[in-house]
Amino acid sequence: MGKLKTLQIIKTFPRNIHIMVASEALCALAMGMFFFLQILYYDFIGLSAEAIGTIFSLGSLFTLTGFFVGPFIKILGRKRILCIGLLICAIGVGFHMGFRAMIILMFGQILINIGTCLINVTELQLLYSYTIGKKECCAYSYKYSVNLIAGAVGALIAGNITGIEYFARIGYKKLFILAAIILIVTSTIRCFLLPKDITNVAENEEVKKSMRETIECLKSDKQIRLFSMLLFINAIGFSGVAPYNNLILKNYFGLGNNVISYITFSLTILSMFGLILMPGIIERMGVKKFNLTVFIIAIISCLMLAVVSNNELFILFLVIRGISVGLIIYSLDSLMMSNIAIEHRDIFASLKMLSNGFSVAIGNFLGGTILNNLGYRYNYLYGFIILICGTIFFYLKVRIYMKSTTINRSCSCNFKARHIEYKK
Missing domain, CATH: 1.20.1250.20 (MFS general substrate transporter like domains)
Known part of the structure; x- marks a missing residue:
């Protein structure tokens, strides 16, 4: 009965939430595949653990981008920023497809971190904006459960896909293009199937104002x-x-x-x-x-x-x-x-x-x-x-x-x- 009730609750969600969650599954599948293969690929091409740490470290610094995104949401809208983030991630993943130079892989990782950051600061609030009847917790759990399962399936696919003769022959780094294509498809689905953003003109010096309020609160x-x-x-x-x-x-x-x-x-x-x-x-x-x-x-x-x-x-x-x-x-x-x-x-x-x-x-x-x-x-x-x-x-x-x-x-x-x- 519990499962039937859960299905009934899911059916009551608006169409936009189902689009968000279905596309979330695609995104999590792609990133699950990529993140599983990424460090193994770095090792495969001969990068040391220290070099791998440097790539991840510099990429992580660019998650600070999210600190400055808030004011721009009013100008561009959450959906647009979310779709841009997915495309940036796809480009970053694509840089891993045909290159071995550390500097290029580092640039790809930076793009992935920036894109992921744009996704994180907009996705959840966009999901909440589509909920009705104060069901935010339900929508979040629906999304999060699908994300975890799809990410796990992505890792499972990535770990076993080289058992297929064609993929084993071309090398698993070529599988990165599959992840990039899925991310582009996800961005396209969200861009054309979700409602149009409501945007406003941002107030003057809003970025400075946001930073000033944060510093004052921290003090x-x-x-x-x-x-x-x-x-x-x-x-x-x-x-x-x-x-x-x-x-x-x-x-x-x-x-x-x-x-x-x-x-x-x-x-x-x-x-x-x-x-x-x-x-x-x-x-x-x-x-x-x-x-x-x-x-x-x-x-x-x-x-x-x-x-x-x-x-x-x-x-x-x-x-x-x-x-x-x-x-x-x-x-x-x-x-x-x-x-x-x-x-x-x-x-x-x-x-x-x-x-x-x-x-x-x-x-x-x-x-x-x-x-x-x-x-x-x-x-x-x-x-x-x-x-x-x-x-x-x-x-x-x-x-x-x-x-x-x-x-x-x-x-x-x-x-x-x-x-x-x-x-x-």
Whole structure:
């Protein structure tokens, strides 16, 4: 019955939401294929882990573009910026198709990060603009579930597609063109099938005004400063480990692309179930116990990854770490946003993008340098140390600003388990 009710809820969504989610599946499929193959391709053409880290690091810096996009939404409209972002991503992916020079691959990565940034700052608000009857949480969960599944399928396809004789013969780098074509198709669908944007003339010096308000809020609001610092610590740790997992599995444990794709698929699906169950667990355990438990699991699993050599044990702890880190990111994101005044949430979202841009760039570079010079065990040891720092900072500095929690049950649909609101 639950599944039938869920299908009934999905059927009630407006046509525009179904177009958004269907095209989201195409986009996630393409990016799932590309991101799975990307680092393996870099390794295939002989780039060192340090060079790979440099490419990712410089690309991450350009996610700062999102900090300046807000005022231009009024001029161009969200849909147009979203479609432009998809096309920029497609061009960036296309640069990986026929080139091996590091400088060109770096430029491609920069384009991918800029495009992804434009997508992230417009896609969700555009989806919300199509919802009716205050069903934002349902629409978000619908989109997010499809995104996770399609991304996992993309990785699965990428890992096994070389088993097809034609693709095995031409080399998997040529598969990047398939991802680029899918992104172009996604952009075309959204451009022509979604409603026309409502645009306005932006106020004079709105970019400067936005930056000035952000800086003033950062100076005056200690809570936002602490939240931003916690995000910085966590992101600098996660980004020094996660991008290199597939490379480690291939080079240090001798696994093939197909096996790695099965691991990626399993991790994604299990993470999705973890996110679905998380609100109910928080309701029973409370925020403090839940976050402490998840942090401890992530810390222990990261330490074990630095110690174990057995393939099966390594994969087990890798999956456990991936799920726990995903829960940390989602839980803290919901927790922080719910504890910030409504009028400051847009500012915090901008600061979060700014913080992530710098921290991910630093983490990517450190992770590549560590892997290249010290070996993979030190990557996970690095992640272990940063996780401990993040846990200590959370419980000594941030926790006192958090409210106790209840789960918001105001929405009666089956997706409500994803919508968390923290109250006194």
